[in-house]
Amino acid sequence: MEIGALIRRAGVNFGDAPCITEDDRTLSFREFDQATDRVGNALSAIGLRPGDRVGVLLPNTIDCLVAYYALAKAGLVRVQLNAREAVTDHEHKLSEGGARAIIQSGFPDLTADFQINLEQLRDMISTGDPSPCQIERPLDAPLRFAFTGGTTGKAKAVNLTTRCELMEISALLTDLIPDLRQGDTFLHAAPISHASGAFFLPCICRGAHSLVMQKFNTSDFLDLAERSGASMTFLVPTMLAMIMEDPKVDSCKDQFRRIVYGASSISSGLVERLEQRFGRVLAQTYGQAENPMAITQLAPEHHDRVGSCGRPYTMVDVAIFDENDQPLPPNERGEIVCRGVQLMAGYWNRPEKTAEAIRDGWLRTGDIGYMDEDGFYYIVDRKNDMFISGGFNIYPSEVEDVLLRFPGVVEAAVVGLPDERWGERVVAVVAGRPDLEVEAILLHAQTHLSGYKRPRALEIWPELPKSGANKIMRRRVKETLMER
Template structure:
């Protein structure tokens, strides 16, 4: 018997909102730039961004200086390069001071920002540049050598070169460059014509002053319906697609993020540790936009690998918030320095991007004395859909309740709501849902039906309105007709003290159709049989891994999400004979 639609329409999750409104007002601003400019006016003297290297070297931008630099960059794009409103401009760099300046400048120019993973291969870069129609690119020097062969086949006409140490104090910048170039040999030779980022700012300031340009004329007419960002999906389950996120999508999600966490902010300036890459939608919306809007100081980590790269930032700055994925938090908990001296000003840590293992959340609370709360979102939803309230009962394994103004349902294959407690596909409706996929009307039609976005994630809702992700629909394993969800098996295995990381996939099996196969990274000695015996105590026999393989490491995306599809592809290739 199907659940009456009225049960979902009644939004049982609202009872957990406390003083938070069930609906949000229309965003205060017409576009994201208005919000950025207002923050610069309100918090002009505050530190906005502090980039910290592994050895503790740093550079800082105030709110006022970030605003001035991004104005200059906007003028450079429009006046010197001659880009038109709506032109696509790509950013391809790790966390550094250039990122917010370039991102804000692109939006101020009325252009569309395209975030590109700096670790992409030349082939992946070419595909995204061609698909998005990028005309200008801001790229970090460490990866610019990939452009040599692909640039002529793209529409990219202008390449702007930056570095991780851009806008650092001169002496510090020079030391970092020398280390990168001659000791680590991290800076390859770039054979395409480029313009140094510092020159774009000089030219922008010059043009702005000589022509008396009011930057506001570039962006003041942009509306909430205007496309702000082309954010490409992670591609963990297939070909990446460009989600068109409007100014309204991003503004709404900032308001939703603000509503869920504002009660926990102190009057003093909040400090956010940003180890996740800003080019990823999680950090872009939560860390960059929402936190900037609140007047916080973002501590930017260029690379969180090895995890010890975070040590100086955590020791030297009063971090009050941090975001990450399960693997990042797990790695920190395996560091002696972190366990002995955890961040003492921390309010809470927010996990997203991949399933949070309950064992990691429990250990985090024990070590830091704070909650590690899981949220849920997708590239296509700007990204936040659900959050876990920081007060009240801890609900292990839950992704929480929908953010204000958002409706969520669990449906079967025919799109009909399923009973409370039963699994189905999670679908969402709200003002943060994308406009559609860039130049992919058919893909948009498959994903958005009757105003609902179909996430492809399997989930369930309990009687209180809390949601739980079961797994990706595509990752579900069918063993003798029974559904097995990798997340459940992974969470079970992760509870073994000797296990550091785990990934579970389904592989072909003549007897059962598919079999459960686990890949385990060990912290201490443990055998395959011990893993299986542990699972037998907590899982039905058909869910217990038939095969266990030990690895030194697991394949991951740049934000630390385990790539099950790579493990599956590798297995199929090895057993194709």
């Protein structure tokens, strides 16, 4: 099945029901199908051919989603870009993906054979050939290029096929949001160029209404949640922490039945506060660019498993391997690995890196973790972020979890800096309320952490550096501290 067929079927099944809304603009399911046909045909008419790569650099808008799925209908490969990133990041990704065209708003200096701005895109939506656009390609041909997080170096293009995409949709509808249905409203507040966009096609399949926020802020989010009666949303932990600091949070009359979170680790203290406020509606999903969204999921009823990222999705195989690629028994730490239909086809034009990441069909996630006796998985930290201080392994996320429990701390990053005595010393940086005090936070850490895990120094910054996917970039924190 092609992605375009899902959209065409939704246009027939759900017709004039609202498909997607942004501010005061709404497209029905039928209108969304027609808009993607027009743009797909217009892109073919200017000379783009099936298999060509096209960068899309647009904010959270209806236009962005029309562009995404017009490309799919026209057999073009989406090169996924995030408007929050720097121009140098966009240039690298366009080059890495070999993009022939770019559809953009606000970045006229980016070069490609075909430059399509927002005005031209909207003209295509209005005047393009309305006949069905249906270019069929093999299920294992590239559908879109996602990118690795870039937290440890230059981002690599991840080749995701139509087969991968269909598996991801099935996984989300089977395990994570099985009760998504017609009449629901899914509030997209996180970037649709990243994880939030993964929920649009499930909404298409089930006839649910997608409500898109152009830019997230907590006050507008809470107002929109109450006004729309949204039943589901996806947010990253930093956004959830910010919402819990908003004065409106206690008075908001929301109707959330499911709040999905992921993309980075969450503190157990924040989970407790969220459940006290919203009830048992939290669902966690763990994935990465190479295995999008669907490695494990933690259902609302399992959130008493503190620190767990859940059990594997139904059609995903997960294990813990040692350094010799041998499976480990429960409660022993090793690298989390996974396999299944949902895996990437590989890193685009990087066969050596692909061979390092996927061995014998198993993807090495780079995450250190373990599985308990009941089959629940726990992420300890990124393999590359662990450091040694005084002979002890330090996992930054364990220390960060404690710091995030301090009232008013919204973001935290822990890194190891060179030290003559300890090899590396534990240093922390936090951000949050303006009245935070270093001494009080260090005392909190001293009370709740073993001696070797306690920060030797702590700084308070206005905010921490984050990737376009809202992941805190420990590497940049460390670089800033090292430059002093």
